[in-house]
Amino acid sequence: MSGKFMIYGATGYTGKLVARTAKALGMQPLLAGRNEARLKSVAGQHGFEFRAFELSDTAALVDALSEVDVVLHTAGPFSETSKPMLDACMRTGTHYLDITGEIDVFEACAARDVEAKQVGIMVMPGVGFDVVPSDCLAAHMKARMPDAVELTLAISGLGHMSRGTAKTGVESVGKGTRVRRDGRIVSLNTPPRAEFDFGHGPRHSIAIGWGDVATAFHSTGIPHITVYFEASLQLEQMAALGGFKRWVASLGFMQRKLKAQIDQQPEGPSDAERREGYAVLVGEARNIGGDKVVSRLQTPEGYTLTAMTSLEIVRRALAGEVQPGFQTPSLAFGADFITEFDGCTRQDMNV
Secondary structure, eight states, X not given: OOOOEEEETTTXXXXXXXXXXXXXXXXXOEEEESOHHHHHHHHHHHTOOEEEOOTTOHHHHHHHHTTOSEEEEOOSOHHHHHXXXXXXXXXXXXXXXXXXXXXXXXXXXXXXXHHHHHHTOEEEOOOBTTBHHHHHHHHHHHHHOTTEEEEEEEEEOOOOOOHHHHHHHHHTGGGOEEEEETTEEEEESSOOEEEEESSSSEEEEEEEOOTHHHHHHHHHOOSEEEEEEEOOHHHHHHHHOOHHHHHHHHSHHHHHHHHHXXXXXXXXXXXXXXXXXXXXXXXXXXETTOOEEEEEEEEEOHHHHHHHHHHHHHHHHHTTOOOSEEOOHHHXXXXXXXXXXXXXXXXXXXX
């Protein structure tokens, strides 16, 4: 083993933050991405090596992955970039990590579980805010109520998004609100609404197709799963779109228009916004008899936490703490994994 890892997508908002955090932790990643000039600039700031190549250049991708034991893939949209990266990891025996929150990407990775086990690599999508805290909370709820048949997760505090996160949201606009029912992922035309107490009284929330619709099922086996965000103006506008408007927004020319508008926005939250920000997650589990348990988890701001959790999972993978095949954070490291990070506190509300 080389003992090295790669950050692919190191010139994006999250990639640069992860690279900066890696430097502060004394780690020495190999930076990679498409744009050589930008890579050289980022790598030069930290004294890191870099490789510039497109994911479509299979030979260059395989050569680069052959130099490392782990790749931390941060270049979305993962609906386009996950498969070529994972295909190459299967060839080189490189452990695959990414920061996706896309349901279809999680399911596609899960479908390759047997193949990954045969090759001997760990495949763990979602090693950032998507979905480490919520996945660990889901596993905690299952531990509190082993006979749970319904899991609800609610999230507050995600006010500032990077351009990449916003573009991923735009790509999913035509899919309705995705939830899990009877173990199957289905789309609802009208998003469910509910209220949750994130610590300051009940707050109106709207269901969204967050990654845990995929991962929490693999982690817990609970058949009914819904994820909510605290309501915002943008969420209310999205929820108000009818089926026809969602269809129009999913067309190619509209997608290009919406993404061009996103490109005019700030790259992501500032350092000050990240320092001041935090997130709160509420988990609820119910059994068939109607009994309910509730827990609350507070974490640092989402992008800050992404840098923390993704690099800790890299560290563990490099140390050999891996389970071959498709994994979720809680399956690999347990429900209490999230509580090991500074600023993460969990409280059981009805004990």
